[in-house]
Amino acid sequence: MKKNKKDLLAFYRYDRHHPFAAMYPLLARQIVDDFDITGGRCLDIGTGGAPLLIELGKITDLELSGMDINPDALALAAENARFHGLPGDRLTFLQGDVHAMPLPDDYARLVVSRGSIPFWDDHAAAFREIFRVLQPGGLTFVGGGFSRYQSLEEANRMRPHWARKDNPEKRARWLHREFLEEALLQVPEADWRIIEDGYGTWVVMSKPASSARADGDRKGAFHAVP
Numbered sequence: 001m002k003k004n005k006k007d008l009l010a011f012y013r014y015d016r017h018h019p020f021a022a023m024y025p026l027l028a029r030q031i032v033d034d035f036d037i038t039g040g041r042c043l044d045i046g047t048g049g050a051p052l053l054i055e056l057g058k059i060t061d062l063e064l065s066g067m068d069i070n071p072d073a074l075a076l077a078a079e080n081a082r083f084h085g086l087p088g089d090r091l092t093f094l095q096g097d098v099h100a101m102p103l104p105d106d107y108a109r110l111v112v113s114r115g116s117i118p119f120w121d122d123h124a125a126a127f128r129e130i131f132r133v134l135q136p137g138g139l140t141f142v143g144g145g146f147s148r149y150q151s152l153e154e155a156n157r158m159r160p161h162w163a164r165k166d167n168p169e170k171r172a173r174w175l176h177r178e179f180l181e182e183a184l185l186q187v188p189e190a191d192w193r194i195i196e197d198g199y200g201t202w203v204v205m206s207k208p209a210s211s212a213r214a215d216g217d218r219k220g221a222f223h224a225v226p
């Protein structure tokens with residue numbers, strides 16, 4: 001992300017002027033409706049100014065961890081959380097790289113990540129790390145895009161020009177299902193599926209509660225996600 005400091009601050013400050021301010025509460029609501037995870041630890045990878053984490057915090061009792069590679073983003077994230085009235089004792093912000101997270105195994109019940117995946121270098125390594133920090137029985141919602149609780153017109157207006165499959169740039173390669181599948185196949189222990197719903201592209205991954213589960217159990221691991 002090549003932006004100067006002033007642009008970065010404008011992008012990471014989460015208030016009503018943020019270009020996606022109308023979307024984050026709807027995406028948070030969608031995640032809670034789909035997964036029904038309202039307690040335990042939620043990790044947001046590439047949290048930026050933590051807008052999604054903040055909105056999840058408002059409607060759940062989740063303990064909230066926001067990780068980003070960029071310390072400037074984390075400083076803004078903490079400010080944003082205070083501005084939105086989230087109590088500091090529910091929040092942890094940490095600097096880290098998705099490819100080698102400074103977190104223990106089985107850390108989070110819910111792992112979310114929105115808009116960070118285009119910037120990752122090695123998606124197989126990233127998914128292996130995400131699987132490692134996911135609790136058995138936990139779920140991920142990792143990808144990019146907007147909420148299906150918006151109108152499609154609004155979501156399309158918000159979508160940056162480069163976030164299209166026909167963009168040959170490296171940061172758009174993850175939008176191709178085959179690219180994601182190849183990376184996810186490097187995590188053979190995981191159950192996963194890819195959602196492409198016209199609003200976004202997301203990877204829902206789960207870690208079996210028991211590593212001894214039979215292959216026939218795979219489909220039962222998910223809550224209803226359209």
Ligand SMILES: C[S@@+](CC[C@H](N)C(=O)[O-])C[C@H]1O[C@@H](n2cnc3c(N)ncnc32)[C@H](O)[C@@H]1O
Nearest residue numbers: 046047048068069070073097098114115116119
């Ligand atoms: C487009 S911003 C998205 C921020 C936020 N999730 C949102 O929805 O507004 C992408 C974020 O991913 C972070 N990021 C990029 N590469 C990363 C990596 N390897 N590990 C962790 N965070 C990373 C960037 O620093 C940036 O804050």
